[in-house]
Amino acid sequence: MDLRIFTEPQQGASYDTLLRVARTAEQLGYDGFFRSDHYLRMGDGDGLPGPTDAWITLAGLARETERIRLGTLMTAGTFRLPGVLAIQVAQVDAMSGGRIELGLGAGWFEEEHSAYGIPFPPRRIDRLEEQLAVVTGLWETKVGETFDFEGEHYRLKDSPALPKPVQDKLPVIVGGMGPQRTPALAARYAAEFNLPFQSVERTREQIDRVRAAAEEIGRPGDDLVYSNALVTCVGRDDAEVARRAAAIGREVDELRTNGLAGSPAEVVEKIARYREAGSSRIYLQILDLHDLDHLELIATEVARQL
Incomplete structure (x- = not known):
């Protein structure tokens, strides 16, 4: 079971804060450091010092x-044209030496679009399908050949389809709980399918749908990685769990129900249930980015048991 750190910087985090978390996660042996792609805080608070751009952040990291x-x-499909996004991601992949993965979604948070003057069009799932086709098509086009695409929302003609990522096949992540279109898109374009903040039972149901969609187009269901993103709050005892829950404005019982919360033993047991449902990777949503001891506790008392 891979463990990755997942952050929500729009809630209030500078680049320096994210760098400290990413370096700590690397030193502690976590498999990945991921971030959301949002420009507006959700819920109460001022969000200071303000949002950071996902791909500028990742370029620095x-x-x-x-x-x-x-x-x-996930990167919001509403924020970037797919041709531009393909260039950005390929460049950051080169800057990292081939360590980048692209989670791409349709975009859903209308308020942040209004706040920063970003169009929020209808039929975003249709746009997402074309975006996935364009991004992956540009990367898969052989050097020296050109890429053309004629869709309803995007049109490309005689694109040199450059630059290429360092990785032969840069992993694309698709996620969500849509019962038909989402599994079909994952089966066609994704290396990984992610389930955001879902129960064990709903995880099993959606993984079954994605497997079926893959097999329907002749792709083995096991060809995809299946993962969960879950809010995480671990403590050595009840008092430490309660302190960490209070720091992020959540209730312990709610976190135990909807995420990974409690003692290391409790969290290991719940992760095992997700593994049984078909998941092999967990994105630990860490909301208090100043509590680096939290990452160390999980690395030493949870990860070593998996």
């Missing part, structure tokens, strides 16, 4: 880390 994999859960 690519040069200031050595081993850990880096990526987004």
Whole structure:
């Protein structure tokens, strides 16, 4: 079971804070450091010092880390044109020496679009399908050949389809709980399918749908990695769990129900249930980015048991 750190910088985090977390995660042996792609805080608070751009952040981290994999859960398709995004991600992959993964979603948070003057079009899942086709098509086009695409939302003609990522096949992550379109998109374009903040039972159901969608197009269901993103709050005892829950404005009982919360033994047991449901990777949503002891506790008392 891979463990990756997943952050929500729009809630209030500078680049320097993210760098400290990424370096700590790397030193502690975590498999990856991922961040959301949002420009507006959710819930109460002022969000200071303000948002950071996901791909500018990852470009910096690519040069200031050595081993850990880096990526987004999820880049909003509404924020970037797919041709431009393909260039950005390929460049950051080169800057990292081939450690980048692209989580790409349709975009959903309308308020942040209004706040920063970003169009929020209808039929975003249709746009996402074309975005996935364009990004992967550009990367897969052989050097010396050109790429053309004629869609309803995007049109490319005689693109040199450069630059290429360092990785032969840069992993693309698709996620969500849509019962039909989402599994179909994952089966066609994704290396990994991610389930955001879902129960064990719903995880099993959606993994089964994605497997079926893959097999329907002749792709083995086991060809994809299946993962979960879960809010995480671990403590050596009940008092430490309660302190960490209070620091992120959550209730312990709610966290135990909807995430990974409690003692290391409790969290290991719940992760095992996700493994049984078909998941092989967990993105630990860490909301208090100043509590680096939390990362160390998980690395020493949870990860070693997996």
